[in-house]
Amino acid sequence: MAHQTPGNDAKAVKSDIARAERLLARGELIRAIDTFLSALRLKISGVIPPRDMAVVESHLADFCKEFNGSLCVGEAFAALGEPRRPLLPWRAGRDRPAMNTLAALKFRMQEYRSAEADQAIAQNQARLEELIAQGTELLRENNLPKARVTLRRAAEQFSRMPGVSMRVAVIFLEYERWSEAADMLRSIILATPKDPEAYKLLLRALTAMGKDREAEEVYLSVLKRFGPHPVTCLNLARLYLSQRRMDDAYKYVRQALDLDPTLAEAQELLQSVV
Amino acid sequence: MKISSSVSDSDQIVSLLGRMPLLKMFSPEQLRQVLKFSQVHVYDFGETLIEEGRTDRALFFLIAGSVYVLKDANLLMEFNRVGDIFGEMSIIDGSARSASVVARERVVCLVVDAAFFDDGGGDSEQAMLCQNILFRAIAQMLAERLRRMNEDIIAMRAAAPAGSGSLQA
Numbered sequence: 322m323a324h325q326t327p328g329n330d331a332k333a334v335k336s337d338i339a340r341a342e343r344l345l346a347r348g349e350l351i352r353a354i355d356t357f358l359s360a361l362r363l364k365i366s367g368v369i370p371p372r373d374m375a376v377v378e379s380h381l382a383d384f385c386k387e388f389n390g391s392l393c394v395g396e397a398f399a400a401l402g403e404p405r406r407p408l409l410p411w412r413a414g415r416d417r418p419a420m421n422t423l424a425a426l427k428f429r430m431q432e433y434r435s436a437e438a439d440q441a442i443a444q445n446q447a448r449l450e451e452l453i454a455q456g457t458e459l460l461r462e463n464n465l466p467k468a469r470v471t472l473r474r475a476a477e478q479f480s481r482m483p484g485v486s487m488r489v490a491v492i493f494l495e496y497e498r499w500s501e502a503a504d505m506l507r508s509i510i511l512a513t514p515k516d517p518e519a520y521k522l523l524l525r526a527l528t529a530m531g532k533d534r535e536a537e538e539v540y541l542s543v544l545k546r547f548g549p550h551p552v553t554c555l556n557l558a559r560l561y562l563s564q565r566r567m568d569d570a571y572k573y574v575r576q577a578l579d580l581d582p583t584l585a586e587a588q589e590l591l592q593s594v595v
Numbered sequence: 596m597k598i599s600s601s602v603s604d605s606d607q608i609v610s611l612l613g614r615m616p617l618l619k620m621f622s623p624e625q626l627r628q629v630l631k632f633s634q635v636h637v638y639d640f641g642e643t644l645i646e647e648g649r650t651d652r653a654l655f656f657l658i659a660g661s662v663y664v665l666k667d668a669n670l671l672m673e674f675n676r677v678g679d680i681f682g683e684m685s686i687i688d689g690s691a692r693s694a695s696v697v698a699r700e701r702v703v704c705l706v707v708d709a710a711f712f713d714d715g716g717g718d719s720e721q722a723m724l725c726q727n728i729l730f731r732a733i734a735q736m737l738a739e740r741l742r743r744m745n746e747d748i749i750a751m752r753a754a755a756p757a758g759s760g761s762l763q764a
Contacts, residue, residue: 341604358668403640417648421697422641424668429699430638 330367331377334360338380345384348393354427357384378413385409385419401429449479452480453488460496469501486512490522499526507520517547522554536560551581558590570594596644597637608635611658612705613679613725617732618656621725624694628725632711645682651712652689652728654733660702666694673699683733686712 337360344353361380369377388394388409398404408426409419421534452475459468476489486509493502506523509516520543527536538559544550554577561570577587612618618626635658638644643653644662661675671694674681681696684696686709712726 362667401640408641417646417695418643420668421643421646421665421695423663425641425663425697425699428663428670581739 330363331369331373334364334367334369334377335380337363338384342384342387343394345387345391348395350391350397351430353388354423357388358427359419360425361416361423363415376586382411382413385411397430401433444484444552444555445479449475449482449485451471451567452478453492456489457492457496458493458499465498465501468498472501473505487516487519490519494522494526497529499530502526503530503532504595514546517543521576528560549576549580551577551587555584555587558587559593562590562594567594596639596642600636608658608705611677612656614706615656617678617680617736620728620732625721625725625728628721629707629711629729630705632708634706634708636704636706638702638704640698642698642702643695644698644702644704645692645694647692647695648683650689650691652685653682654680654686654707654709654712655696656680656705656707658703660704662702663754664694664699665697675699679738680733683737685709686733706756 337356341353341357341360344356344570346351354480364377364381398408408422411419451589452471456468456472456475459465459471472489476486485546486505490502490505490509493499493505503523503526506526509519509521513519520539524536524539524543527533527539537557537560540553541562543553543556547553554573558570558573559576561567561573570590574587574590574594577584578591581587598724608630609623612626612629613621613623621629638660645651647666657674657677657679658760663673664671664680664681674696682692684690685692707729710744712729
């Protein structure tokens with residue numbers, strides 16, 4: 322146990338109260354309440370000699386006075402729609418009602434903040450959908466500069482929401498805006514290098530743009546990161562074949578067949594290579 | 596906390612109580628019998644209705660608002676439905692309050708004094724019948740809570756990884 326001797330308990334209670342006062346002064350209301358509650362719990366369960374108790378009680382009374390006059394407490398009451406009144410009329414030796422009141426305030430504030438956060442999420446979601454719809458409409462109208470700005474803004478502004486960048490990248494791909502899609506997918510890979518879908522889509526964009534050199538690098542990095550896969554090997558072999566790099570094409574089509582001997586496309590490609 | 600005067604003649608309260616699920620089995624006359632031992636209490640946000648560790652004996656029916664049930668300032672549960680009952684344990688075994696109940700907002704409660712359960716307003720058949728019905732209502736509510744707790748325990752056991760700790764029977 323941390324506080325075994327009576328002197329230690331009194332000291333710990335006073336230290337918690339002092340910390341709660343500092344937190345309150347900084348406007349960190351929930352942390353201040355938590356710290357003050359731990360002081361009250363310790364006062365109830367600990368052993369405090371009578372000579373220290375009067376000092377502890379006076380510290381508690383001081384905190385309650387500060388609490389009742391605090392600006393952030395007033396703001397919390399206003400936000401909760403509760404009429405402000407002296408919240409913690411301190412009575413020496415009557416700790417539980419004060420604990421209960423503080424705990425109730427803490428839980429109500431947590432509910433309020435959670436509801437506020439839910440509302441903010443809903444608003445963000447609505448704004449994101451609006452930007453995506455606008456961007457998609459601009460792409461449909463072939464207004465690429467404005468579409469690019471709008472969709473990139475959606476991805477940047479809501480980057481903390483999961484999947485937004487990928488969603489924007491897919492929209493660019495659907496409208497065959499390969500370069501914009503590739504930019505988006507490169508940044509996704511940079512941020513989350515373990516996402517195989519991003520590599521797959523980037524390769525689709527690079528292939529469409531004829532960026533064979535970068536495509537080759539991406540295929541090789543995929544094989545290195547995720548291990549050999551017959552379809553990846555087959556696609557890399559196809560890329561090499563299109564560049565007339567027959568030895569490399571043979572190496573990878575052979576590897577594809579080693580991994581999956583039933584892969585019919587690899588068997589066909591092997592005929593072209595040998 | 597504000598306390599109303601006697602509520603025994605209040606038709607409005609009788610009508611409201613009559614709609615509470617656990618009190619539906621009472622006739623209006625029987626409800627008036629209960630109300631003879633009752634008061635309406637109004638609490639502001641943050642006020643303590645029941646204080647952990649105290650030995651007061653009263654049964655609470657929630658009429659409006661919502662309350663937190665706290666143990667050592669930790670949240671155990673919330674009551675927020677009209678007709679929710681709390682404070683029944685001390686009526687049954689006379690023990691000290693095992694948890695605190697605090698107003699989550701402005702709360703109105705019907706508070707039935709323990710004297711009703713000890714005496715019931717005399718030995719009349721009507722009074723005895725009222726006691727029986729109220730005890731049956733409490734038993735129903737406790738059975739419902741026990742059922743929910745059992746479901747929670749089963750769910751916790753199912754969620755706990757095999758061989759992990761005390762939930763394994």
